[in-house]
Amino acid sequence: MLSGWFIILASFGYIGLLFAIAYYGDKRADAGRGIINNPYIYSLSIAVYATSWTFYGSVGRAAADGLIFITIYLGPTLMFVAWWFLLQKILRISKANGITSIADFIASRYGKSTAIGGLVTLIAVVGITPYISLQLKALSTSLTVLLEYPEIVMPKADSGMPVVSFTAFIVAMAMAVFAILFGTRHLDPSEHHEGVVAAVAFESIVKLIAFVSVGLFVTFGLYDGFGDLFMKAAAKPELKKLFTISPSSNYAQWVTLTILSMAAILCLPRQFHITIVENVGTDHLGKAVWMFPLYLLLINIFVLPIAVGGLLQFPAGNVDPDTFVLTLPMSTKNEGLALLAFIGGLSAATGMAIISAIALSTMICNEVLMPALLRMVWLRLNERGDLTSLVLNLRRFSCIFVMLLSYGYFVFIGESYTLVTIGLLSFAAAAQFAPAIIGGIFWKGATAQGAFAGLGLGFVVWIYTLLLPSFALSGWLQQSFIESGPFGIELLKPYEFLGLTGMDNISHSLFWSMVVNIGSYIWVSVNTEQSAIERIQAAIFVDAEKYSGTAGRSNLWQGAAAVDDLRDLLYRFVGPYRTEQAFKDHARIRGLDLDDLMAVDAEFVGVAERLLAGAIGSASARVLVASVVKGDIVSLDEVLQILDETSEVIEYSHRLEQKSSELEIASDNLRKANEQLQELDRLKDDFLSTISHELRTPLTSIRSFGEILFDKPEIDLAQRKQFLSVIISESERLTRLINQILDLAKMEAGSMDWEMSEVDAGEAIEEALVAMSSLMADKSIALDLKLPDNLPHVFADRDRLIQVVVNLLSNAVKFCSGPEPVVKIAVEADGDTLLVRVVDNGPGVPDGVEEMIFEKFQQVGNTLTSKPRGTGLGLPISRQIVEHFGGKIWFEKAAEGADFRFTLPFTRGFQIAE
Amino acid sequence: MAKKITERYGALIILAALLFNPPIMSIFNSTRLIFGVPMLFLYLFVAWALVIGLNAYLAKKLSAEQLLAKEREAGSDTDA
Structure with missing residues (x-):
């Protein structure tokens, strides 16, 4: 059943199915009922991360080095755990600024610089091409192996079967056609390709099912579960060591690979494209942050069991572990499963190739070709009519270019390398973007020159320490280049640069490239100045939260543009329909009448620029808009002022x-x-x-x-x-x-001189009585005195205390009346305070004025008509004094007469019992 | 609210980085079989599942809080 033509037929049948799914997805999207607008499809599409490298290569790596393969998936998990800090911010910035690719993102951050956009594109193309060719290699190897069925024969490096090479070419071209059909259908300002995303999500399901099926088959079909499989493997020392990590060298490698894969999930152009650019709902990220790692976990569970099972089944070592996923079902004549495994590998490879081709072609077109063409004034591009088709054709051409380049790399070089090594080569290239991205969204001071220097020099080091040696290994360069350095200079050996030994090639390259990249990025940034537009873009990126909702809405243009000029420009790149729609929307929001509009203001121009940037990238959009806007870009101060004002308004x-x-x-x-x-x-x-x-x-x-x-x-x-x-x-x-x-006045101002000391209150009261005795005798007022002996002392100013008692007594004497006037003084200890009562049998105090009498000049009765009987200051002064001593003075309502009371706290330590 | 979330994610990142790297990982770096499965293999997948679970828990909490905040915002709008 598993004959050659059937396999080929099944492969193309499967690819046909992908076309159908993509076609359906696009149709639904056109009808406004997109099928990808949910977090599950989004998470599955991010799983384009799992390529044929995962599908075949992980097993190969596990068979050689044990569990270290898992770092490639732990890194993305860590990065998705850190989404709150990084991915979320990048996503928000990208949505607000209509970012179309990772090159657009970096270029846009550093002042919409065409130089940086071009450099990033160059690094991406050079770095990712080997990765795409890796997919072609995996595809051709698996096809070669499967075509030999029922024999299990490894393909020989030099005897590439023409039919296989041809099939790989056909598949590469089919992928290019796919990318062209569904990736460059029309110029979409939001750069969404719903059909492609749907197809990639479908492929993610297929490859997961295929891999897990093979895993289940090996674990439970060939062996009796995990226990049995691992028990048998543990009996062999060379297999037992795969259960562990050899601490000496591999711990360092472990950390390197984790960091590398963390950078990769962020910086690989296809991951950026699928996670950021193709995202249709920012809230989908919240679910994807755990669903995508869960996908990675599921697809990795059976890697080690398949590797161990393969090594047990093929002890002779004549079967390449990279093919175990395929050869294990084949060896037991399990045809259906073998075909499923092959289709799974095909899914993994094609998904990656398609998204990479779209991402790279977008970058090549927007960041390199368009800016270059626009600068060639003699082309008179600005004066030509509809440019949409030009842009789309450039992208189509770029797609084919990328796939051809990858195919070329595959034919000339790919055969000598294992899957993992090529993949890591690309990871290390993509990691060069990390400093410029992470620095760009957190560090406002980073300059375009700094980013250019970091990216450029990091890339050069990467070429020298990884790419050139890979050429040497493939025979393109002298082998001596690696062994004894260029021109025999030992210090310049690419794998032991400056004599650094003891690291594996990848760690070595990552170390040196990052030292140079980050070092020059920071050094040059610190020593150069930002231009106006750089500072503006830096503020928009770093303070994305602050400017959220206003990002890009800031009026970076001064002066106005004729609405017809602007309309013409947009017609040529995004077509009349979308242009009119955007214009109408904006006019409605602003309350403008589009028909009467002749010239539009800076805000309107900003909208147009964003629309254009979505189609052809921010760098190109800038150049084009500048050509129709009369007047220059506003000065930096003005813009910063506008930004600050806007953000202030929002904050307000x-x-x-x-x-x-x-x-x-x-x-x-x-x-x-x-x-x-x-x-x-x-x-x-x-x-x-x-x-x-x-x-x-x-x-x-x-x-x-x-x-x-x-x-x-x-x-x-x-x-x-x-x-x-x-x-x-x-x-x-x-x-x-x-x-x-x-x-x-003194007391109220607090400038009174108090002579505070321990005072015997009883003695002070007696002295006051002596002073008053003659007056009382004159008026023949009886005195009723209750003064216990041995009262504890109080802390007070003695003279002032006497003054209080005299004040109260003179009041009592004044108001005493009746046939038997009597003044009663009662002193008693009440807890830890001394209570003094001065009572008379006069008319008392009318209701409602009990508090008033303690205010200045308040006397009972009308002072204006009747002769005052006191100064009206006695009680206020008494209150000031008593309160200064820490006591209270108040008027107590009595049946007849007035009952004034005050308390004084005893000196601390004295108690009534003593 | 956002501050709390930020702190929670910070803590989870530190936990994940600790779990997936030596020296914690080296504790389990042994050829012994636990439940018939290599110890490090088992440890890595259990730790991995734990981190994913915690991430899902935080994400769910976050979306619930965002929903609540949105409703509160909407509620206060109608009040005003």
């Missing part, structure tokens, strides 16, 4: 809600503060009017009595004495009032 609107609630609280506080201020203002006015009144009353009486005495010398002595006593008492009152005002 983000915070607006928060601020409005803050404002509400603040205005509430303000209102309260205002009320307090008004109250204080009122109090101040009151205070001033009261104080002038208080001062004037004694002054008035002093003056009037003085005038009487002056005017009437005839007044008798007794009356004269009486008048003089009034003058004296009023003067005393005035003095007292002024002293109290001064005291109060």
